[in-house]
Amino acid sequence: MAKTKVTGATSRLKQDYLRLKNDPVPYVTAEPVPSNILEWHYVVKGPEKSPYEGGYYHGKIMFPREFPFKPPSIYMITPNGRFKTNTKLCLSITDFHPDTWNPAWSISTILTGLLSFMLEKTPTLGSIETSDYQKRCLAAESLEINLKNEMFCELFPAYVDEIEELLKQRQQALLQTENNSNNSESEVTNDQQSNMHYLLTNLFVLVGFVFLAFMVKHVLVSVSND
Structure with a gap:
């Protein structure tokens, strides 16, 4: 049974990956780990005229074996002034709220929701409050920080x-x-x-x-x- 669920998750994630490549999400790029399609890494490129402009924010998404019937967990790895690093984010698209999860949602939906919430100031579990000035400082620091991350360098050579x-x-x-x-x-x-x-x-x-x-x-x- 577990094998069937993994195969189902794998098939769905491959389909989502193709859709994502054909119709990219603005400001967000995502790639699966070659050895484990249930682990994806993403990069949010700070939108213009936002406190994150000029920054590259690396994070990861962990999909359960039961995906798409169960939601993923999302983490931010690069310091950004909005989310705590290496901490599960409490969003309506994550496993913090399985009751609000919709199996029809795709990876594109997840990435779009993440970007939208990042640009907001609504507090939630896993979020932090910092000034726009601090966010801009972290945006500049994110460049060198990401170059020290092996997974970032492996999955996002263009960046x-x-x-x-x-x-x-x-x-x-x-x-x-x-x-x-x-x-x-x-x-x-x-x-x-x-x-x-x-x-x-x-x-x-x-x-x-x-x-x-x-x-x-x-x-x-x-x-x-x-």
Whole structure:
């Protein structure tokens, strides 16, 4: 019986995978683990004009053997400021709410629901409250964090290339900023040196003029006394 259920889940997941490839979910990509089709990993690419913009958020979905008659469990792996990491998320599309689960829902439905809830601020078990500023900071940090995750690198090589290019651009921008800063400091130093030279030159001229005036006065006094 168990074997039949696994076969049923496998068949359904393969069908969902083909549908997902033909009709991708915006901002979300998902891939099954090659050795276990009941374990899927996903990446949410932060939507524009959201606190998650620029971030890549990795998580996983664990499907039961009884899928699609029982719901999956969903976890977030990358810190994101919305969900606790490595903790089951309490959503209507997860095993926290088997009473609301609909066997007709597909992987696309699950991913769409996850993205929708991520963009909301409704609290639930497994969610956390952070500011938009903190979320943006985590979005930037997510790049390097994901590159250290072997499963992420194995399943999402295209994203690995994107992230490496982004990090390269970030490093170049940082170096350019440092160079501009150094050039500005150098220009300021040169200006200061020029100003000091100008002041010293004027001081020497003034001292020379005063000395010359003193000497002329001394000569005139001497001539007058004679």
